[in-house]
Structure formats: structure tokens, C-alpha cells
Amino acid sequence: MADRQTAIGAFVLGGIVLGLGTIVLFGNLRLWSPATRAAVVFEGSVSGLSVGAPVTFRGVRVGAVSGIVIQYDARTQTVLIPVTLQLDSGRVRVSDETAGQPVVDLPNLIARGLRAELNTQSFVTGQSVINLDFNPAAPAVLHPGASALVEIPTQQSTIQRVTQQLSDLPLRELAESAIATLESVRKLSDRLDSDLPPAIASxxxxxxxxxxxxxxxxxxxxxxxxxxxxxxxxxxxxxxxxxxxxxxxxxxxxxxxxxxxxxxxxxxxxxxxxxxxxxxxxxxxxxxxxxxxxxxxxxxxxxxxxxxxxxxxxxxxxxxxx
Structure with missing residues (x-):
């Protein structure tokens, strides 16, 4: 009876070890890699962004989204969405290494123009990613108190800028003007149809x-x-x-x-x-x-x-x- 329990325990322990190995190997977990956590605070919609979404730097994956919360300020009646990023420091090589360990100084990088933007990963699935890049011209708008982590300022992506410009367009006035123009063209066409044959005959x-x-x-x-x-x-x-x-x-x-x-x-x-x-x-x-x-x-x-x-x-x- 004792041998049977020992065999069952060994089998269960082997299954647990195998499962953990599978998770480590195929679950993209880096248990022994140094990681850096940071926060990105969005004021608008983060549609398509979910936990586990990739974080890229100029197309290279450097981390993933580890948390998304909604923070509501009752005093100012504003809503912020802090997003926690889990950055893989092992994918970044820094020239001035200390004791053989890479040093990623986020505040220094932010001061040099590091910004985060929300991009669409696929128009079919609608999934979004967070892309990091340097843009010193973009203003560094921070939200103190939104997160205890180092905050990476955000900037509008190209799609967001285009969407903003389209939303700012006076579409109703443009549509009314186009309708009026088409009506004028129709009246002119009708007048030409009635006046042109006599003129041609003359x-x-x-x-x-x-x-x-x-x-x-x-x-x-x-x-x-x-x-x-x-x-x-x-x-x-x-x-x-x-x-x-x-x-x-x-x-x-x-x-x-x-x-x-x-x-x-x-x-x-x-x-x-x-x-x-x-x-x-x-x-x-x-x-x-x-x-x-x-x-x-x-x-x-x-x-x-x-x-x-x-x-x-x-x-x-x-x-x-x-």
C-alpha cells in the first residue's frame, strides 16, 4: 500500500514538474531574466489592448502588458487608464555596463524623449500593442499619483492623429456643401439639356x-x-x-x-x-x-x-x- 502511494506521489510530482517545464518553455516566461516594470497612463480609449499584449520598440518585442486598471478621480471627474508594462531588460544591451549587468535607466531615457503610443496590431482582429520610440518633440505629459511605477509619457499614434483630424473635420458642413454642389450641377445639366440644342441649331x-x-x-x-x-x-x-x-x-x-x-x-x-x-x-x-x-x-x-x-x-x- 505504501509503495502504491509512493508511486502515485512520484507520478503526480513528475506531472507537476513537466507542466512547469512546459509553461516555462512555451509560455514565454523568463524566470531568470531581469525585468523592469513601468507604467503608461492613457486618457482615452485603449480598445483592443489586453493583458499579455506585446510591448515593442520599433517593431522588436521588449515586453508585455501585465496589468490594466481604470482609475476614476471623483474630485476632477476624470478617468485615467494606467497600464503596467513588464519590460524584458535582457533584450536591451547598454554600452556602459556595470559589473557585467545591463543598466536600463528609464528616467534618463524618458528625459531623452522615450514615448509610448497605442497602435493597432491587426485590423482583422482589432488587437492593439504598445510601441516605444524616441520623439523628443513630443511633450512629456505625466500623471502624478496615477501609478507608483515610473511613468512613460504617451503620444498620439499616426492612426490616432488621422482619426483626430477626421473627427475635427466639419463633415456635416462638407456633406451639405457637396449636396448643394451636386444640386447645382444637376440644375446646370438640366438647363444645358434644354438650352444647348437650340444654341447648337443656331x-x-x-x-x-x-x-x-x-x-x-x-x-x-x-x-x-x-x-x-x-x-x-x-x-x-x-x-x-x-x-x-x-x-x-x-x-x-x-x-x-x-x-x-x-x-x-x-x-x-x-x-x-x-x-x-x-x-x-x-x-x-x-x-x-x-x-x-x-x-x-x-x-x-x-x-x-x-x-x-x-x-x-x-x-x-x-x-x-x-
């Missing part, structure tokens, strides 16, 4: 009239061009005939002027001879002087006529007008 009629007018103007221009070409041909022929006649008359005029000049010279010679033959008071002298004056006047007239013809050869065709 434009089409105007275009056809302009086309007809252009064709008529083109035909008129072609007719004018033909008449101008005919007139230019007549003018050219007339100019050629006038040049030819002027050339013919010019030769006759040169012969006439030469003959007149020769006659004047002969008359002067004759007068010179007659002057020597007659006396100063004789009748013949007087007649000769009169004849000389007439010849001189005739020569002057011929020279004037010759000069006029040289300046205007058309006088041979038209003659002098009174």
Missing part, C-alpha cells in the same frame, strides 16, 4: 450662312480678278501702242526740229548778209528787221513747242488744250 445655321456668304464672296472675287486681268491686259496693250507711236513721232519731231534749227541758221546768215547790203534807214532794212523778228519769234515758238513735246510727248496725240 450655331449650325450661322455656320451655314457664313459658308454661303464665303462662297458668294469667293465667286465675286474670282469675277473681279478676271475683270482686273482683262483690264490689265488692255492697259498693257495701250501702253505698248502709245510707246510705239511716241517712238514714231519722236523721230519726226527730231527731223522737224533739225530742219527748223537749220532754217533759223540760214535765216540769220541771210539777214546778216542783207544787213550789210542795206543802209540803216532804208525800207529794205526795216522789212528785213521785221522779218528777222518774225523768224526769231517763230524759232522761239518752235523751241517752246519742242520743249513741251519733250516734257510731254502726248501733246503730239492730244495737242495743246486752250
Amino acid at each position: 450655331i449650325k445655321a450661322t455656320s451655314e450662312g457664313a459658308t454661303h456668304m464665303t462662297d458668294t464672296a469667293t465667286q465675286a472675287i474670282v469675277g473681279v480678278q478676271e475683270k482686273l486681268a482683262t483690264a490689265l491686259d488692255h492697259i498693257t496693250q495701250l501702253a505698248v501702242n502709245a510707246d510705239r507711236r511716241l517712238g514714231e513721232r519722236s523721230g519726226d519731231l527730231r527731223v522737224l526740229l533739225g530742219s527748223a534749227n537749220q532754217t533759223v541758221v540760214q535765216a540769220r546768215d541771210a539777214l546778216r548778209d542783207l544787213k550789210g547790203l542795206t543802209s540803216d534807214r532804208g525800207a529794205a532794212r526795216i522789212n528785213l528787221e521785221a522779218t528777222l523778228r518774225d523768224l526769231a519769234a517763230t524759232a522761239a515758238s518752235l523751241r517752246g513747242f519742242a520743249s513741251d513735246v519733250e516734257r510731254n510727248p502726248q501733246l503730239l496725240l492730244t495737242g495743246r488744250r486752250p
